[in-house]
Amino acid sequence: MTDTYDLAILGSGPGGYVAAIRAAQLGMKVAIVERELLGGICLNWGCIPTKALLRSSEIFHYMQHAKDYGLKVEGASVDLAAVVSRSRGVSKQLNQGVGHLMKKNKVTVVTGVGTLAGKGKISVKGADGKTTEVQAKSIILATGARARDLPFAKADGDRIWTYRHAMTPAEMPTKLLVIGSGAIGCEFASFYRDMGAEVTIVEMLDRILPVEDAEVSDFVKKAFEKQGMTILPKHGVEKLDLKAGRLVTATIKLPDGKTEAREFSHVIVAVGIVPNTENLGLEALGVKTDRGHVVIDAACKTNVEGLYAIGDITGAPWLAHKASHEGIIAVETIAGLHPHAMDVLKIPGCTYSRPQVASVGLTEAKAKDAGYEVKVGKFPFIGNGKAIALGEAEGFVKTVFDARTGELLGAHMVGAEVTELIEGYIVAKQLETTEADLMETIFPHPTLSEMMHESVLSAYGRALHF
The missing domain is CATH 3.50.50.60 (FAD/NAD(P)-binding domain)
Incomplete structure (x- = not known):
């Protein structure tokens, strides 16, 4: 049996399912092929469940330091099974949410292992061994990646x-x-x-x-x-x-x-990771790859007409939000909307450790290597009233500007909640904001975001609170 669509997407991670929704919004008849769980690795085994785990460890950390806040907590302990269960429950809830979004947007979900069976064709083998063929005018590959093994350290799941x-x-x-x-x-x-x-x-x-x-x-x-x-x-x-x-x-x-x-x-x-590009049928179609990654242009097109690729299989940075944005670029290109190409320097990176880390754009060293004369500003958490009130007074915000034009080249943060704060600088870069715009911006008090303002002021010798 063959079903025909405007667009078929192989993989339902944050790149694939977002692409499916955007295509449906643009009036396309869409199918998405998934071999395991809707939402892919990010939602089920990556970004989301790890944040649930980290939230549990963060709460446990605060419980152990309750006296720092004038509180008493006695006998705090870890129930590992319950921590894991909560994390899995969060993933399950969001997996079901993606399923709802597919139904809402009338996206056909085809469950099974998909392989390119020719131009505009995907062969899908279901768990029952039966094969379905999905035919589409355009295909997007969004098969993601998996953990890299070391040859001498094969994971056994035990130790x-x-x-x-x-x-x-x-x-x-x-x-x-x-x-x-x-x-x-x-x-x-x-x-x-x-x-x-x-x-x-x-x-x-x-x-x-x-x-x-x-x-x-x-x-x-x-x-x-x-x-x-x-x-x-x-x-x-x-x-x-x-x-x-x-x-x-x-x-x-x-x-x-x-x-x-x-x-x-x-x-x-x-x-690191390994792209899931094996056994997709790339070789038979002559799809160009580089060290396992699918080669694409600025519109996410491969060298094969009608075939696009997004996300981890296209190379670094291997980030969910990069995959989602590429999915939109690919779909809007298919629809003839001429979207802007991806600018890697506007892709933020976040690490949810304690302390958190967030950044966007060039580091100070890379800016200098690129030939820029830079102005650098820094502001410490210890100079911020909200940080002190939170008991989170360790960290700093750093901004890097082009000394000639005032362009914001990069921003780098470490400390509590910086993975939320970084978006301010991302918007600033997207809008091509200069140091003058940022210095004239009013930041609310008392907030951690005031440190962002102070870091900009610091780059030009105008810091007020340090």
């Missing part, structure tokens, strides 16, 4: 985990090794440390969160160490051995080339 295992632990680690210090590694390090585990982070590069501004990375390292974590930059893990007594022995390479063995109860491998 060696990927992020997916780390979200549904059967037991609490006592001594946890996190390999990799990107957003995923740092978030799980924060969660398990606040829940009581001893945590060690190993990072091959010279600093953790290496894509962030160097000052932010250094601040997070010091904050993590203050919390009791062990941070090992310029280190690598060469081997993992499962020992009797169910311990994992890690052979760690030191900066001087020597190695040492350390024992851990569990290991999380967080060394």
Whole structure:
């Protein structure tokens, strides 16, 4: 049986399902093919459930420090099964919400494993073994990515985990090794440390969160160490051995080339992702790829007519909101609306560790490398009344401007709730706001957002409260 559509989308993550909704809004007949759960990895096994876990660990942290707020909490403890259950419940609720949105927008959901079967055709194999063919004028590939394994550290779900295992632990680690210090590694390090585990982070590069501004990375390292974590930059893990007594022995390479063995109860491998581009039928159609990622142009078009690709399968940054925006670009291109191309420098990055990290645009170092003469402003949380009242007086806001034009080149934050604050600077970049516009903007008092204003003022020697 063959069903015909204006648009078929392979994958229902934050790129795929958003593209489906936008296409339906534009009057297209749409089908979306999903092999597992609507919402994809982000909603079911990534962005959303990890934030639910982190919220639990944050509350537990506050309970342990209740006396700092004039309160008494006795006998606080962790019910790990209940924490995990809450997280899974949040994902289930949102998964059902995506299903509702598909029905509301009259998007046909086809469940099964999809493969490109020719130009404008997707073959879908269902769980019952039966095959359905979906035919469409245009197809969007939105199949996402999965965790990268290390050849010597194959995840077993018992002692060696990927992020997916780390979200549904059967037991609490006592001594946890996190390999990799990107957003995923740092978030799980924060969660398990606040829940009581001893945590060690190993990072091959010279600093953790290496894509962030160097000052932010250094601040997070010091904050993590203050919390009791062990941070090992310029280190690598060469081997993992499962020992009797169910311990994992890690052979760690030191900066001087020597190695040492350390024992851990569990290991999380967080060394990046692999795009889900295998077995899609790309080769038969001659779809151009680069190191496993599908090559696209500014409108998300592949080199094959009528075939588009969005999200993690197209390369960095591997972020849900990037995938969603690309989905809209692809759909509006198909509809002939000529949307603006994606500007990578306007894509924000957020890490929900404790402390939180958020950024957009160029770091100070990258701005200088690009030839800009810069003006840099910084403002600390300790100078903000709301931060002090919240008991969250550690962190800072940093802004980077073009000294010649006043253009906001980048903004970098670390501290409480900065993942919410960063949107102000994102809007500023989108509107091509200058330092003069930001300095003339009125920020409400008392708020954490006042630090954003003060950081801009600081870049021009006008900070008022520090």
